[in-house]
Amino acid sequence: MKRLPSRQQLVTLAGYAAAAAVYIAIGVAYTDFLLSVFVATAYLLIVMWVVPLAVRRLL
Amino acid sequence: MSWAAHDLEPYAIQRHWHWRLAFVPLLIGSYAPDLMTKWYVYGVHIGGTELKADNPAQFHRGWPGFGFTHSFIYGAVICLIFWKVLGSKNWGISFMIGQWAHALTDACDTLGTMLLFPWTYHFHIDAWAYAGQTGRMTDAAAYFSGLGGMWDLVWIVYGFLSWQVLTRGYFEQNVFTADGFWRLAKRALPMTALLILYRAAFFYGTSRWIAWTIWAHVIHHFPYDLSWGGPDWVPAEHP
Numbered sequence: 001m002k003r004l005p006s007r008q009q010l011v012t013l014a015g016y017a018a019a020a021a022v023y024i025a026i027g028v029a030y031t032d033f034l035l036s037v038f039v040a041t042a043y044l045l046i047v048m049w050v051v052p053l054a055v056r057r058l059l
Numbered sequence: 060m061s062w063a064a065h066d067l068e069p070y071a072i073q074r075h076w077h078w079r080l081a082f083v084p085l086l087i088g089s090y091a092p093d094l095m096t097k098w099y100v101y102g103v104h105i106g107g108t109e110l111k112a113d114n115p116a117q118f119h120r121g122w123p124g125f126g127f128t129h130s131f132i133y134g135a136v137i138c139l140i141f142w143k144v145l146g147s148k149n150w151g152i153s154f155m156i157g158q159w160a161h162a163l164t165d166a167c168d169t170l171g172t173m174l175l176f177p178w179t180y181h182f183h184i185d186a187w188a189y190a191g192q193t194g195r196m197t198d199a200a201a202y203f204s205g206l207g208g209m210w211d212l213v214w215i216v217y218g219f220l221s222w223q224v225l226t227r228g229y230f231e232q233n234v235f236t237a238d239g240f241w242r243l244a245k246r247a248l249p250m251t252a253l254l255i256l257y258r259a260a261f262f263y264g265t266s267r268w269i270a271w272t273i274w275a276h277v278i279h280h281f282p283y284d285l286s287w288g289g290p291d292w293v294p295a296e297h298p
Contacts, residue, residue: 027270
């Protein structure tokens with residue numbers, strides 16, 4: 001296995017880190033948001049897939 | 060009980076197992092013991108009525124109660140159902156390994172688990188306090204102030220050190236090909252979405268560990284107590 005991530009992988013990681021920062025901020029303010037893996041999965045799908053897809057189609 | 064460990068352990072397990080496990084049942088197995096019971100342990104308010112177990116610890120880990128869900132035999136029975144009834148050996152064994160990991164991890168708290176049910180002895184090593192009976196918020200504060208939270212952190216750090224298991228290449232070569240579930244899912248979703256689904260539990264476990272830690276120690280200033288069986292400021296349940 002590779003020992004260091006590629007530039008593309010670091011960009012992907014940055015995207016997840018940004019998504020996590022927003023998730024954590026919402027979760028600290030409203031802890032109910034932290035209670036379900038299904039909510040987290042839906043959130044992640046929207047932020048990391050649906051929104052970028054929509055933006056790409058709009059541009 | 061544990062919080063984020065059950066989200067994170069499956070990533071490490073599937074990496075090190077000597078054959079390719081099916082990730083979805085492995086994760087379901089890791090969640091399974093608490094899937095139906097956690098809400099009733101903490102209690103919920105519905106229309107002004109509180110629904111909560113009279114004895115949360117007994118309900119969650121004991122017998123009579125749902126403590127059998129944290130035993131080896133529970134995982135083995137579900138494994139046999141997947142294998143012999145539904146025809147998937149890999150799903151059965153993957154579920155069982157995930158469920159056993161959950162039961163073993165929860166044996167690290169003060170209440171422990173009936174690993175060898177129907178023998179009702181609770182195996183427990185008392186590393187951190189079981190405080191489910193105090194309600195969700197106090198339990199969270201206690202868990203993320205003691206060794207339980209540190210145990211979760213071990214899995215987070217281990218996950219980042221093993222970052223390769225979260226890459227697209229690893230998913231496509233090892234996870235996708237090990238389980239027909241993903242091929243079925245690919246009829247409805249592109250590979251990008253499947254990859255996000257695969258990473259979701261790691262995202263969830265890591266993010267909520269950070270969020271609850273901030274909530275407990277930055278917003279509310281609960282004291283850390285990393286002593287064995289701590290934190291001592293919460294009343295811990297014992298068998």
